[in-house]
Amino acid sequence: MKYLRRFVWYLATRLLALAVVLAMMTIAFYFSMNASNIYVILKDGMAQRAQTVMMGETPGQLEKYFAKSYIDRDNVLTSIKLGTNPYARYNIKGFDHRLTMEWMWSWPWDDTARATITEHIPAIDGRISASGKAITPQEQWPVPRWESARYNVVLSRDNGQWHIKNMTYAGAAKQ
Numbered sequence: 001m002k003y004l005r006r007f008v009w010y011l012a013t014r015l016l017a018l019a020v021v022l023a024m025m026t027i028a029f030y031f032s033m034n035a036s037n038i039y040v041i042l043k044d045g046m047a048q049r050a051q052t053v054m055m056g057e058t059p060g061q062l063e064k065y066f067a068k069s070y071i072d073r074d075n076v077l078t079s080i081k082l083g084t085n086p087y088a089r090y091n092i093k094g095f096d097h098r099l100t101m102e103w104m105w106s107w108p109w110d111d112t113a114r115a116t117i118t119e120h121i122p123a124i125d126g127r128i129s130a131s132g133k134a135i136t137p138q139e140q141w142p143v144p145r146w147e148s149a150r151y152n153v154v155l156s157r158d159n160g161q162w163h164i165k166n167m168t169y170a171g172a173a174k175q
Contacts (some may be wrong), residue, residue: 025106034113035106037105038106039151045066048061048065049074050097055087055092059071059077059080070167095123096121099120104116106155110164111157113156116150116151116152117150118148119149126149150169150172153166
């Protein structure tokens with residue numbers, strides 16, 4: 001009886017250890033899967049946001065990455081509607097968009113995630129639009145710089161797709 005009890009105890013502890021290891025591996029797998037999906041959504045979404053502002057693209061493309069409620073209240077996108085977009089007079093051909101995800105957390109079973117990102121656009125290729133009139137020397141200024149910034153981002157998962165639900169400015173980014 002004594003040996004049977006020891007054997008059962010030995011088996012139970014090994015099975016429990018195996019179950020804990022498998023649970024940790026499953027949590028790590030889903031966490032890394034969510035992290036990679038969130039990084040792609042943030043990278044592509046922020047690049048599309050900058051492209052919408054600089055190149056005059058339609059804001060409808062942003063709904064793949066951002067929640068509709070956020071698109072309506074984003075300060076950068078609101079400048080297009082208000083006519084205060086500093087890039088409206090420029091013909092932008094391209095830009096170098098860089099995004100760094102500093103921190104991210106999402107439980108595998110949760111449908112919300114939080115991240116801290118840094119957005120930086122070091123180079124913008126463009127010139128002022130002539131629009132059929134002569135350009136004065138004062139109008140030959142270079143393209144305005146994009147403000148590098150840190151953002152605290154909240155994402156939500158709807159039907160398996162992550163969307164940027166809210167983004168708050170957390171300060172200027174170091175360049």
